[in-house]
Amino acid sequence: MDFVAGAIGGVCGVAVGYPLDTVKVRIQTEPKYTGIWHCIRDTYHRERVWGFYRGLSLPVCTVSLVSSVSFGTYRHSLAHICQLRYGSPDAKPSKADIALSGYASGLVRVFLTSPTEVAKVRLQTQTQAQKQQRRLSASGPSAVPVCPPACPEPKYRGPLHCLATVAREEGLRGLYKGSSALLLRDGHSFATYFLSYAILCEWLSPAGHSQPDVLGVLVAGGCAGVLAWAVATPMDVIKSRLQADGQGQRRYRGLLHCMVTSVREEGPRVLFKGLVLNCCRAFPVNMVVFVAYEAVLRLTQGLLT
Template identity: 25%
Template sequence: MAAPEQIPGQEFEYEALPSNYGLGANMLAGAFAGIAEHSVMYPVDLLKTRMQILHPANGGLYTGLTNAVSTIYRIEGWRTLWKGVSSVIVGAGPAHAVYFGTYEIVKDLAGGNVDDGHHPFAAALSGASATIASDALMNPFDVIKQRMQVHGSIHKTIFQCARTVYRTEGLHAFYVSYPTTLCMTIPFTATQFMAYESISKVMNPRGDYDPFTHCIAGGLAGAVAAGITTPLDVIKTLLQTRGLAQDQEIRSAKGLFNAAAIIKRQFGWGGFLRGLRPRIISTMPSTAICWTSYEMAKAYFKGQMGDN
């Protein structure tokens, strides 16, 4: 079937969901975006995790981002920067499929696609809903990833790591950080989606497919959200890596408030900002890649459906 004839003077409504554009296409676009984002930015994510560890093993203490890169390269080799990447590749595809599928459904139900106006509430609500659904799937993979990223980790594969964690700490270990993760990702995602929609409206008021707009808006939105939620990310990292900690108090951390109290007692308020720079540095291009990839895949699927 030929593409529908465009009325002169009428722009293609890129953001509007056509009747033949189903959930499956949204989820495929989301899976593509998630794998692209996490694969490209994985080394920086590893650096962030290493710098957030409160009591690292010998050789795992770094004075800054540059020192971390040079030390890891010199002592462990460049391959270490990709250790655990298989975990996020396996988990990111399905998790981001659920993430963006939920985002589009809730955004549509909340009235975010009604007209060309600005709908920050719909964007924030859809973002919060998306992260609740996707984090339930991604959290175990995130635990495995961070266990493999830690300096001196004995884990070689995701399956061996998963078996070890389950056998020694039980199923609970995969979800002990889930409440903290949600406390971080809900405000992070709500802020990011609201900022993304707002910046996009300013840069591209007609809502056309524009890779430059998606890239810049995604990067700026991610930077703002990352800076605000770094303290919660430090707490999450402590909980997800507690099984490898040498400090007994950290090994016995029970949850969000107990972990926060440990950080405050041992490192002061500055402890909540550990890894701030690599988090922002990794999040800006990460969200830029994610949104650009997602919007590109979404535009491709819409184009294909328009041609059928």
């Protein structure tokens, strides 16, 4: 049942956080943006509301599976660790047990998320040359709002077309581009995520209760998401740049080269690009994720008892 609850929580979370995720990726990969509001205004001006949801269909289709695997892996890893260490899967785990189970959850999800992350980032950062050219043509002396034949079409027409194009042009390795940064990002961030959630739930549980109320779950889930993204943001920047690097001439030879080049060209602050946005997005998203997750678990437990 952990898998089902995780799937429902994940879908709710992506519905809340995707527009800010688009802004975050563009800030991390396109140096022209000076801040969050600059990116939001520019995206809306060029692409309207749809621009914030570019590449959404694939994450929506896959997030239930990914979230299911993440929460299911965490719970089952924790049960196995408790069985090995204490002789019972229902024994109270230590903080180290929770962190290790969260780390395992983060590593497992990478194999599922890397191709969808590549497609999402490519679609989110794809330049809208056709729209820009059409506007330029319309504003010219002829004022004919027709895109000339030479106007380039967007390279990727959608998530599946993007995946097929990347696989054809860059091979299987292209679908797992940036996976080394993704491993470093998700392993540590999910260890932080589940550990901080467990600690906060313990603190926020009323006296005589083993679990917090709904408000406690909201606060614990939101804070856990913020802390996880605070840990994840440096590798998230590198991951996004590596995955976006394939549209035109390649700039980066690998994770270390990307990190060194980015820091040399833009300073150490580049590794924290999108941090404020990540944290602002993480709080409401993970409030929703954990409330939905806990609600489904409690509902099913109530039905089974």
